[in-house]
Amino acid sequence: MIRVNHLTKEYIQGQEKIQVLKGVNVQINEGEFVAIMGPSGSGKSTLLQLMGGLDLPTSGDIQINQQPLHEMNEKKRTIFRRRHLGFVFQNYQLLPTLTVEENIAFPIHADGKIKKKHQQSITNLISEVGLKGFEKKRANLLSGGQQQRVAIARALVNHPSVLLADEPTGNLDRTIAEDILRLLLTFNRKHNQTIVMVTHDIFAAGFADRIILFRDGVIEKVIARKDEDYAKYMANFMA
């Protein structure tokens, strides 16, 4: 579970203070699939980075499974990140000359030696993301959709509590994007994988259980699939 309490973030640029997050409170439950939407520059990626412990807030705090990120020193936060969080980015961020298998195994290497149980987990993941037969193929020879499948498998290889995805379908055309979103949904439903996804795209956000609408550094609205006005709201959004 993720708890975000009174979160603010400001950047100093020259003489100027830019207040990007202006007091964000949100709770994301275990097994939830949540989308964060909002205009460009509203602070979505900043919030995701803070949730991932990649940066620290100016004030407020974030707890993941009751563990406050700000109380960890840099080293502890890095280890926590590696063990409990998975990241997926718009541009995949694979190592281009490594194979599919090697890219997926990368986070395990960072933590120690690959054991038999890891090898089994890698084999299972390759199959689950639909890349059986591509194990030895180099990442730079794959299509965008295939690269994102590798990135998802890599993000999940350590069985993280939370998968954080920043515009995971931003570089993909609609059909391929839909495949990737269905894959994320499968992990969410089948393995109760908690997912927080930043997106510009209402179509992508429609895969989530809850949509958090962001505007100018604050949460403007939260809409859940189970809400009575969900269908009407989505229809208006798409119109």
Ligand SMILES: Nc1ncnc2c1ncn2[C@@H]1O[C@H](COP(=O)(O)OP(=O)(O)OP(=O)(O)O)[C@@H](O)[C@H]1O
């Ligand atoms: N390291 C930084 N230093 C200074 N300003 C920053 C930094 N990172 C982000 N910002 C500013 O914070 C604001 C919010 O950025 P952020 O990337 O979180 O927005 P976003 O909603 O994800 O936008 P987009 O949808 O375009 O990716 C922007 O004005 C951006 O310029």
